[in-house]
Structures are given as structure tokens and as C-alpha cells.
Amino acid sequence: MTQAGDPLTEIYQLALHAAPSGIMVVGDRGDIQYVNQTLADMFGYRMEELLGKPVEILLPEQYVGAHRRHVENYARRPEPRPMGSGRDLEGVGKDGRRFPVEIGLRPAQTDSGGVVVATVIDITKRKAIEDRLHQHEEQLEELVTERTRELRAAQREKERVLEHLIQAEKMTAVGTLVSGIGHEINNPLYVVLAAAEALTDETDIGQCRTYGHEILKQAKNIAETVKNLSRYAQPGTRHDLQRVDINASVAGAAHLAQRALRGDQIEIKITTGPAPAILAKPEEIQQALFNLIRNAIQAIAGKGRIEIHTAQEGDWVTVRIQDSGAGIPQAHLKRVFDPFFTTKGPDEGEGLGLYIVRQIVTRYRGTIDVDNATGGGARFVIRFPTADLKNAAGEEHS
Numbered sequence: 001m002t003q004a005g006d007p008l009t010e011i012y013q014l015a016l017h018a019a020p021s022g023i024m025v026v027g028d029r030g031d032i033q034y035v036n037q038t039l040a041d042m043f044g045y046r047m048e049e050l051l052g053k054p055v056e057i058l059l060p061e062q063y064v065g066a067h068r069r070h071v072e073n074y075a076r077r078p079e080p081r082p083m084g085s086g087r088d089l090e091g092v093g094k095d096g097r098r099f100p101v102e103i104g105l106r107p108a109q110t111d112s113g114g115v116v117v118a119t120v121i122d123i124t125k126r127k128a129i130e131d132r133l134h135q136h137e138e139q140l141e142e143l144v145t146e147r148t149r150e151l152r153a154a155q156r157e158k159e160r161v162l163e164h165l166i167q168a169e170k171m172t173a174v175g176t177l178v179s180g181i182g183h184e185i186n187n188p189l190y191v192v193l194a195a196a197e198a199l200t201d202e203t204d205i206g207q208c209r210t211y212g213h214e215i216l217k218q219a220k221n222i223a224e225t226v227k228n229l230s231r232y233a234q235p236g237t238r239h240d241l242q243r244v245d246i247n248a249s250v251a252g253a254a255h256l257a258q259r260a261l262r263g264d265q266i267e268i269k270i271t272t273g274p275a276p277a278i279l280a281k282p283e284e285i286q287q288a289l290f291n292l293i294r295n296a297i298q299a300i301a302g303k304g305r306i307e308i309h310t311a312q313e314g315d316w317v318t319v320r321i322q323d324s325g326a327g328i329p330q331a332h333l334k335r336v337f338d339p340f341f342t343t344k345g346p347d348e349g350e351g352l353g354l355y356i357v358r359q360i361v362t363r364y365r366g367t368i369d370v371d372n373a374t375g376g377g378a379r380f381v382i383r384f385p386t387a388d389l390k391n392a393a394g395e396e397h398s
């Protein structure tokens, strides 16, 4: 193909041998007519060993049959194209070593007939890098899946611990409530007993009716108190969230707190506005409100007043609780929600009340704020998104 002695031809030869790809020219009968140095080195032959040999000696045995068919097809429709696109091609060296290759084909016409110029690149290194990359990708995916699983488990664990904490805090309060409520039940109970005793030897039917009404009234009173307490004390339901009427929760919590905490000297004034339902566990809402009212009662020494106001503000339901106590010192305002922050004696408070309130409020996507009212007492405002607002509650609860 080349003419020795022509300086230009010599330069072409040098350039061909220095090319980073293997280059060979194959005749239309599949005989190797030319190879460059790179190709001979790639397959482990000397150049002259390959000349005149069938190209199949460079292919693994099992490809030889298929290759012949390809050659015939290619001869019918010769055009430049990569060989075996979409398939992994392999070459085989003189020592039998197989290695991955990429091959480009270009047909050409010479004086002695049609030939195909094939460029061959050994892609062993590239393949190895690709394989490593692929492995890394898989490892990374596994790692991400594993971490996601761990995070989910941690989130579930956090929820479970919080659930326990809320319940434990409630039980501490129930202890105090029970002793306070004993008194609240005893008083009407004495009235019931006295009226029942009087009934036993009363002959006047009109008087009997009066005693009957009194008994009924006091018994209802007791029943209401017991109902409130047992509703408060019941363990958190595992059920789905419910639509909660915040006005009813405020009334229940205020009633319980006033009865059980002997807030006789304290007037609790509730003004309710229209409050659309919120999505939550009712007993947790009751617990949060109870904690706020209990704090307010505890902050008032002697006579005082607690004002509770509910309202709807756009997509939010708000509850404002304001007391006539001494208020919260500026330096404490940021710390009152911290767990175990308390200014009360060891038997009076653990400093968990407001921490729990905030956990409950935020798990239903609500907010809580505190400041001091102009009159001096503390003012807490909690806000919950209304139930009909899309995604009102956290996914973890739905």
C-alpha cells in the first residue's frame, strides 16, 4: 500500500505507528493487509506476524462465526460506523488474553479492491473505571437506602419516646389532681348523703322532690368532675387524629384545673369565638391547655383572674391565656419552654409542663408564643391550623 522512499509516506507511516489507537486494514476476504505498531503491541504480535492472516485470529473463538456473517453483511452495505454498537466487544491477544475493545470501521476503495480500515482501542482501563464507578454508585445507593431506613426508625423512636413523656407528665399531674378532686367530690357527696338521709323520714312529697333535685344536681356535679378527670387521665389513644373542638377542650381543661387545683379565689373568664375544628388527639390538646391554666393558677397568689379567649384568624385557631399573676421576668421568657426549667420548689414543679405543651403544639403544626400583658401577668398564645386546611397535621400522624 505504501511506497518506500517517499519522505511523505515515511512521515505517514511514523504518524500511523505513533497513533494511540490500533489501526488495521482488512481486505474484503477478511485478510489483514496492514497493522500499525500500536495494534500489534495491543495484541502482543510483531507486525509482520499479522500481515496476510485472517482477521479472526484477533477475535475470541465464539465470535468467529458471527463475525464472518457480519463481514458479508458489511461488504453489502459498507459505511463508516462503530462496530457492534450496544454490545461489548472483545479482542484476543497472542497469549490468549481477552480484553475489551472498541472498534470503528470505515470502508475504502484501493486499486486492488475494497478494504475496511478498522481502528481499535483497548478499553480495559476505561472499563475498569466504569465498573468501579458503577460499584460506587451501587454502594452509594445502598448507603442512602440504609440511612433513610435508619432515619425513619429514629423518627419513629422519637415519636414513641415523646408519647411516653407526654403520658408520664400527665400522670404526675394526675397525682396532684386526685388529691385536689377528693375535696371537690367530698363536698357534693356530703350534700347527697344529707339529702338522702333527710329523704328517709320525710313525708311531705314537695320536700321530697326538693331533696331529689338536690341529690340529682350534686350527683351530676360529681359525675362531671369524675368524667373530666378520667378523660384527662386516660392513656393517649393510638387512633388516628380526630377533629377537635378547641372551645370544648378549653372548657374541659378550665373546669378540671379550677376544681382540682382549688382555684376558688380565681375567676376564669372564657370568651369563645367561632373556632373551626383542628386535627389532633383530643386528650393531648386538653393536656396542653390544662398545663397552661395550671401555670396561670400557680402564678396567681390569692385572688386573681385568668382570661381565656379563643378565635379564628384566617386558617388558624388561636387560644390566648392571660393571667393576673406577676408575669415572667424578661430573662426567663426564652427559657420557659426548655425542659426542666422551673422557678418552683422541688415539690411544686419539674419544669416539664411548658416543654410538653410546646411538643404537643408543634406536632400538630401549631405555634406557641409568650409575653407579658400590659397589666403585668403572663400571656400565652397558641395557634393551630384548622382541620380543613390541607396538610394541617404532620405526615407522621396522619
Ligand SMILES: Nc1ncnc2c1ncn2[C@@H]1O[C@H](COP(=O)(O)OP(=O)(O)OP(=O)(O)O)[C@@H](O)[C@H]1O
Binding pocket: 291, 295, 296, 299, 323, 325, 326, 327, 328, 336, 337, 341, 342, 343, 344, 348, 349, 350, 351, 352, 353, 354, 355, 378
Ligand atoms: N403563667 C405564668 N406566670 C408566670 N410564670 C410562669 C407562667 N407559666 C410558666 N411560668 C414560668 O415558667 C416556668 C416553667 O414552667 P413549666 O410549666 O414548664 O414548669 P413548672 O410549672 O415549673 O413545672 P411543672 O409544669 O413540670 O409542674 C415556671 O417555673 C415559671 O417560672
Ligand SMILES: [Mg+2]
Binding pocket: 291, 294, 295, 349, 352, 353, 354
Ligand atoms: Mg407548669
